[in-house]
Amino acid sequence: MPSAPLFRFGVIADPQYADLEPNLTLNRYPAKSLDKLRDAIEEFNRHDLAFVVTLGDIIDRQWKSFDVILPVYEALRHAKHFLLGNHDFAVAPEHLGSVSARVGMPSAYYDFSHSGYRFIALDGNEISVFAPPEDDPRRQEAKALMKRLGDSGATNGQRWNAAISDAQFDWLAAKLREAKAAGEKVVVMNHYPVFPDNPHNALDSDRMLSLLAEHDHIIAYLNGHNHAGNFGVSDGTYFVNFMGMVDTEDTSAYSIVSVYDDRLEVTGFGRETDRTLALR
Template sequence: MAKGATTATSEPLFSFGVIADIQYADLEDGYDFQKIRRRYYKHSLCHLQNAVEDWNGTQVQFVLQLGDIIDGFNAQHKMSESALERVMEEFKKLRVPVHHIWGNHEFYNFNRDYLAQSVLNTKNLQDHTLLSNSNRDQSSIGDTPAENYYAYQFCPMSKFRFILLDAYDLSILGRDTSTKKYQDSLHLLQEKNKNENLNSPIDLVERQFVQFNGGFSQDQLDWLDEVLTYADSNQERVVIVGHLPIHPNSSNDICLAWNYKDALTVIHSHKSVVCFLAGHLHRGGYCLDSHGVHHLTLEGIIETPPESQAFGSIYVYNDRMVLKGRGRVPDREMYYRDNCTLF
């Protein structure tokens, strides 16, 4: 179907909300690490309140919270649990489910064991379609062991699937130092980053190898490949969600996932993926890659001044997705690569 066609596309199939990098803290305004970009720690809660009110009014089917829900400064002031509780009070006002991604600030405040038992673990919202259609062991497709990585998938409607990835599966953040995955992650990071400060990208060839980023284990990439293989065979469309961007043209070179190229290789080997949603880069970003996949990096709440906003609603049609942004988030039309309808 041509982009200008309207047959069977005049009404959206469903819609969902998107928001990133709230980073709430009951603190006065501050600045980023370069002392350039202002951060509105307290007012981020007001932005969330406005977003919840908007989504309740527009009746989205669910919301994707793209990570960094509270700021790392909460840990220094021993306010992590109270800050999370305050933010969740606002999310509870939503009339629809919220899917939570884990970012680096989640791990500044909590370890993985805590997060797995917290309200930020929304794997209970996953879809079990793949399990019922597979003869494989449950841990190998459609479902993932909690002790390995935080990732899951769900279907808001037939033929449309969302996959939430754990971009800190490889990371030294939030893991016990005695674990193999911590040791493997530390070895990889120190191999790529010789700086005394592992958060510094100075003189790095691959500038994404800093401590505040992370990556995807081979196990998780294999799981992603299996889910996408199923989606291909079932003629589905897939949106993948993660805190870290995976395409250089949708981010700066510092905020990418460590092994973003590996993730892109898996995604580009499948025809079902239409979009990758991320946060982390507070100024936002977007590109349409050479394989027809849209990469949308959402602008962050934390660097949004009180007079503006930074969230959006995405309307899904047979042939495209339409982002209706608020404030700093611009509107976008994102057509599927084959211009074919779902039905």
């Protein structure tokens, strides 16, 4: 008999709900995400999962969208963890400071441990032209970053991308050392990809990649944002970009990840890909 996994968890990326007409150019159907999410939760509830993580872009826009999609999650019988994405800040300026509280997050970035694994949930939105208050210097910082990337010929200097602050970067580095000392393997989660090279990558993807490359106990980096999905391996770490749930009229995308001693098994539902990721 094959051995049972240590644990399993569910993954959702970019439900991006709003009561809007479809965006046919991008093939996105924000209003249909409620039913897709209900179906995903029904499937998750059939399994023994440690938790379910949503990798950002819970809504497409409008503060009131949270009032409609968050109650759908109440049917989930597992623990739930949220990350925030760029669309979660497409709300009126007075709400920008309270998005993580509205979603019920302990803070905008945080970590938790499970069965010898440390999960680090980043707030990829800190340095951006959309998340900080309108007169915040971080908006200028983001513009400077975007310009620098554009001038260097990089494709990711886009206004829908973002970066983490120096304070959060130092926190991440400290958490990686802490997990190492505790003998834990690490899974880093962010809304924004950092690898492979892509127009959707975080504005600070080079700095992030350099930090991750210093550590051999980081198993995987999980993200959304690039709805087409993507995959890569760099310095022994798997970079898994999960597909956007909001895309297409009648297919969904979500996953269950099974964690074994020697591998991760990603079981994809709908458009999502199955993967077996052997651990070094």
